[in-house]
Amino acid sequence: MSDDSGVAVLDPPVSEQAAPPPVRRKRKRHKHNLAGYGFLAPWLIGLFAFTLIPMVYSLYLSLTKFNLLTAPQWIGFENYTRLFSDERYLQSIKVTLLYVVTSVPLKLAAALLVAVALNRGLRALGFYRATFYLPSLLGASVAVSVMWRQIFSRDGLVNQFLGVFGIQGADWIGDPRYAMWTLVLLSGWQFGTPMLIFLAGLKQLPQDLYEAAAIDGAGRFTVFFKITLPLLSPMVFFNLVLETINAFQTFTPAYVISNGLGGPIDSTLLYTLYLYLKGFGSMQMGYASAMAWVLFAVIGLFTAIYFWSARRWVNYAD
């Protein structure tokens, strides 16, 4: 952003001459205020209309009782205090945290392993990249969730596969002990996006370190943990932040697999699903707004922890 050097030339010479020098010096510290805000106007209007004002409004709503049809009724912090005695809410936090701390590492580990495997000048690299990427492109759709539900049903594909080895599979979707793990697996299945980012990062690693390691006779694991992983840590960090934020917001698979209820016995009641049920199912929009703000705070906390810890493990070579 600090490349101001060449911008001056952009101004039409005519206007440069038209402005008297002393005024120009004061007013023209920024050379394109008019054009800048002109080009920025759509985004700025959108920022206020769809982000900033709604945020403030949502904060207000979170302090009210509101059912959309009658005016919001001020109740102070009652929504927030009620949250922590709401057993379903606490269950949804438990489920969501479990989902985030299992699905994100699973997805990133899969992405990294496949990226490293692909990064050897393999033939057909383009084919592999595209095919591994496809699930992450389609994964958020209702259709894929429907497919997942059938695969893990009692007589679905997974149990038929296990049956080949004489294993009697469970009712993965219908059993509260397992339903959650089908969601985690579905997330892991979509490792394509972080894989592409890792792959792009791997291509930029300096080769001389690897040559030096080869001369020293370093084994493959040593090379991975001592060279590749530290050099790739900025990408790990980037993917970790992004995928954590995404995981906290997961909605569609939980909704489809549980018929929109979060079951069996609330074992797939992800945060966003419960927020939807409260806000749009039972029209408790004040309560749901309070939930949204807590989610916002939790995601902020996670991001802050990542950035704080980054100093210890993210390697910025330059």
Place this chain on the structure above:
Amino acid sequence: MQTKKKRVHWRAHAVLIVVLVAMIYPMVWLVGASFKPENQIFSTMNPLPLSFTIANYISGWTATGTSFTVYLGNSLTVSLCTVVANVASCSVAAYAFARLDFAFRKFWFGLMLGTMMLPFQATLIPQYTIFFNLNWVNTFLPLVVPYLLAYDAFFIFLMVQFIRGIPRELDEAAALDGAGHVRVFFSVILPLLKPALLTTTILTFIWTFNDFLRQLVYLSDHSRYTAPLGLNAFVDRASGSSYGGMLAMSVVTLVPTVAVFLVSQRRLVDGVATTGIK
């Protein structure tokens, strides 16, 4: 060295192909099952139908009372409008951030990056009440209008990164010829921005087509339902009965996005790969 490398590669290929087959098998099974008679869907792992039938597609197409023609048409309308709105508004904002020098630019840029991290739930309910009071609920407006105003900052960021890679000499030359910002934007930047515009087009189309929560919240009338909502209505209705139709309609709703992917996969994969790197 040569021979050793070759051996390693064969093993890598073997492992990768096993992983790939395991990943893709469910989708192959889905397509195959959608062409099987109802009673054969769950009887075998073999994705190939023993007796091929399109009955599931015929029964599924109208099973929810409204035909999938309507759902798909609605989805295409929403997706295409969103694409046009998003490409136009984001490229304009990106030009301002990447090339123009105006007061508080860094502040706005930081705020823009901040909105990328904002969970959409934080604004879902207030946005809904706003659109409800505008009487826009059960129309496509709440789905499209935000994108007219560059709602998804991710794409602004993507384009800013791209514009920074375009040599400034090109705009400067145009400016010397007397072109104003509007001319520079349209005749220098936009043509060179084409790869980023294509990536934006493809991703916006696929993400919008597959979006569920926003459409679920805003559309309530079956005649306004998009493909994901139609499929969801099917699941609600079917639960237990017509699996064949449900799987067939799942395939139908995947076809447009898979088609876009197949046509554009090289461009898309390269585009996504570079968004992660500054």
